Amino acid sequence: xxxxxxxxxxxxxxxxxxxxxxxxxxxxxxxxxxxxxxxxxxxxxxxxxxxxxxxxxxxxxxxxxxxxxxxxxxxxxxxxxxxxxxxxxxxxxxxxxxxxxxxxxxxxxxxxxxxxxxxxxxxxxxxxxxxxxxxxxxxxxxxxxxxxxxxxxxxxxxxxxxxxxxxxxxxxxxxxxxxxxxxxxxxxxxxxxxxxxxxxxxxxxxxxxxxxxxxxxxxxxxxxxxxxxxxxxxxxxxxxxxxxxxxxxxxxxxxxxxxxxxxxxxxxxxxxxxxxxxxxxxxxxxxxxxxxxxxxxxxxxxxxxxxxxxxxxxxxxxxxxxxxxxxxxxxxxxxxxxxxxxxxxxxxxxxxxxxxxxxxxxxxxxxxxxxxxxxxxxxxxxxxxxxxxx
Amino acid sequence: xxxxxxxxxxxxxxxxxxxxxxxxxxxxxxxxxxxxxxxxxxxxxxxxxxxxxxxxxxxxxxxxxxxxxxxxxxxxxxxxxxxxxxxxxxxxxxxxxxxxxxxxxxxxxxxxxxxxxxxxxxxxxxxxxxxxxxxxxxxxxxxxxxxxxxxxxxxxxxxxxxxxxxxxxxxxxxxxxxxxxxxxxxxxxxxxxxxxxxxxxxxxxxxxxxxxxxxxxxxxxxxxxxxxxxxxxxxxxxxxxxxxxxxxxxxxxxxxxxxxxxxxxxxxxxxxxxxxxxxxxxx
Numbered sequence: 001x002x003x004x005x006x007x008x009x010x011x012x013x014x015x016x017x018x019x020x021x022x023x024x025x026x027x028x029x030x031x032x033x034x035x036x037x038x039x040x041x042x043x044x045x046x047x048x049x050x051x052x053x054x055x056x057x058x059x060x061x062x063x064x065x066x067x068x069x070x071x072x073x074x075x076x077x078x079x080x081x082x083x084x085x086x087x088x089x090x091x092x093x094x095x096x097x098x099x100x101x102x103x104x105x106x107x108x109x110x111x112x113x114x115x116x117x118x119x120x121x122x123x124x125x126x127x128x129x130x131x132x133x134x135x136x137x138x139x140x141x142x143x144x145x146x147x148x149x150x151x152x153x154x155x156x157x158x159x160x161x162x163x164x165x166x167x168x169x170x171x172x173x174x175x176x177x178x179x180x181x182x183x184x185x186x187x188x189x190x191x192x193x194x195x196x197x198x199x200x201x202x203x204x205x206x207x208x209x210x211x212x213x214x215x216x217x218x219x220x221x222x223x224x225x226x227x228x229x230x231x232x233x234x235x236x237x238x239x240x241x242x243x244x245x246x247x248x249x250x251x252x253x254x255x256x257x258x259x260x261x262x263x264x265x266x267x268x269x270x271x272x273x274x275x276x277x278x279x280x281x282x283x284x285x286x287x288x289x290x291x292x293x294x295x296x297x298x299x300x301x302x303x304x305x306x307x308x309x310x311x312x313x314x315x316x317x318x319x320x321x322x323x324x325x326x327x328x329x330x331x332x333x334x335x336x337x338x339x340x341x342x343x344x345x346x347x348x349x350x351x352x353x354x355x356x357x358x359x360x361x362x363x364x365x366x367x368x369x370x371x372x373x374x375x376x377x378x379x380x381x382x383x384x385x386x387x388x389x390x
Numbered sequence: 391x392x393x394x395x396x397x398x399x400x401x402x403x404x405x406x407x408x409x410x411x412x413x414x415x416x417x418x419x420x421x422x423x424x425x426x427x428x429x430x431x432x433x434x435x436x437x438x439x440x441x442x443x444x445x446x447x448x449x450x451x452x453x454x455x456x457x458x459x460x461x462x463x464x465x466x467x468x469x470x471x472x473x474x475x476x477x478x479x480x481x482x483x484x485x486x487x488x489x490x491x492x493x494x495x496x497x498x499x500x501x502x503x504x505x506x507x508x509x510x511x512x513x514x515x516x517x518x519x520x521x522x523x524x525x526x527x528x529x530x531x532x533x534x535x536x537x538x539x540x541x542x543x544x545x546x547x548x549x550x551x552x553x554x555x556x557x558x559x560x561x562x563x564x565x566x567x568x569x570x571x572x573x574x575x576x577x578x579x580x581x582x583x584x585x586x587x588x589x590x591x592x593x594x595x596x597x598x599x600x601x602x603x604x605x606x607x608x609x610x611x612x613x614x615x616x617x618x619x620x621x622x623x624x625x626x627x628x629x630x631x632x633x634x635x636x637x638x639x640x641x642x643x644x645x646x647x648x649x650x651x652x653x654x655x656x657x658x659x660x661x662x663x664x665x666x667x668x669x670x671x672x673x
Contacts, residue, residue: 002418002431002432004418113418115417115418115419115611116419116422116611116649116650117611118609118611119609119610119611120414120416120417120610122450122453122454123453123610125453126453126480127608162454162455163453163454164454165450165453165454167416167432167433167460167464168431168432168433169431169432169433170433170460170463173459173460173463174460
């Protein structure tokens, strides 16, 4: 069945929320960044500031030099969260399937099949924008497209204001002339590889057969093949229906850039998430590390666990890979977050080679024994040496 | 006012010069209502629609600025002789930004370029909202907009009754712009049902349905939920349309009561009545 997905995107969300609260900020460059930190980084900026060269993650001192008349405000995450809830509230009457982003002003609304009740999806999108503008003072860009991928690219194209309607069947011609970095899901590693093959735009990649892509891109080939054709069957997830994941956080009492301290904290997070995975009888196929520096910059990297695992030792090896991909600066780290997702039932298939199998079984027995001791004598009865190093 | 004369059209002259269609053709509910075969995809609708009607009114161009490549791809889905009327984007009629609109008008002209080049653009519809009343600022804006869009086949639809005035009609006539005749509920303040012809090249009529209760509901599914009974279509086929046809070389008529595919059903009924009266070739 053809779907109709509405994407609402409030450009420069943090700035838009601040402007809705304080009208004096309209039409002047605004930069949002934590003040006081030695090397504070830009959290968000207005279009005017963007035009002077200010970018997210840039050192605030540099941003202030580039855009001298910018009004600099500290981030107010609670305001953005409140505004996000208000956005969602406005959209709720229009569909049971609404997926909200992480306080970033993005909302997907599945309007498939609502036409008889509410009218054509483009009319719903337009009315919703009008309502949000009147009641919340925010002016989202909107798009209507047959899937989330195309809807998202569309709102990126009309930033900071506007709308885009892409009819079913128009997905591929719509994407064809676009640069690949505009397409969500195509990541930095993919882009580097694509550039090596002189592939710059969606139509360059769409000209290749799946078999051609498989040689250089291996397991990513199918994803690339479908994405440049505007194929995206992923559903709009209803509120509270986010893909299952297990996550844990650690905020350092004192910001640190000491490797041992960071890895100790990471291992403690692994123990929390690993334990939760085992309780749920699930295994994770992916581990992501989110690293917040003391200047406000954030870095997120992930690594795949093959095969899926819920074993602390194996999970830690995976998390360690992700961690060292994320940790690229000397700036101190304020907060670590670990997310295990792509959950599956623990793989039943045993490793092919005897040595691997024995190794894995040994690890599982060890963690099983640790769990048993902790279950009986409490969580602190046994501690891994690594976590005591800090 | 120059209407309601007793001019009788000579049927031979007008036959085939009146085209009837609907406002928009891409409605998922038209497949459920049986106008399109079940499961028809959006991309297959225009060719199917064009088997039954020779013209459509594009309404997505009201929601978003048309983009030439997409318009061209859509145009190619219809047979060569098929005609389009295109609604002007809302930023030029409903949400006008005084500092931007001239540029946006130029953008619009470029966007519908493929229809112009292929000579398939029958008219450009400028539909103004009920809040667009006849005051000095609105009159000035309208005059400037008509100037900026000069050279295009313009048709102006008013929702507010204050525009039903001889001076307005005379000015449209001077500019060879079409006044759109409307069929809509008889509610206070709404533009009345008139058969005034201001452009000898083209008359233009729009049937919105007469759902008085749903009209101001803010929900299109209620506003345009109406099925025209025979007698109301007869009133047009016997009186108003023949009179307009006598004064204009061509005519286009659209049904906007899209809910549950009532629009294509009523459009087919009216076509039949006009064909019986020799006013249009059967389509």
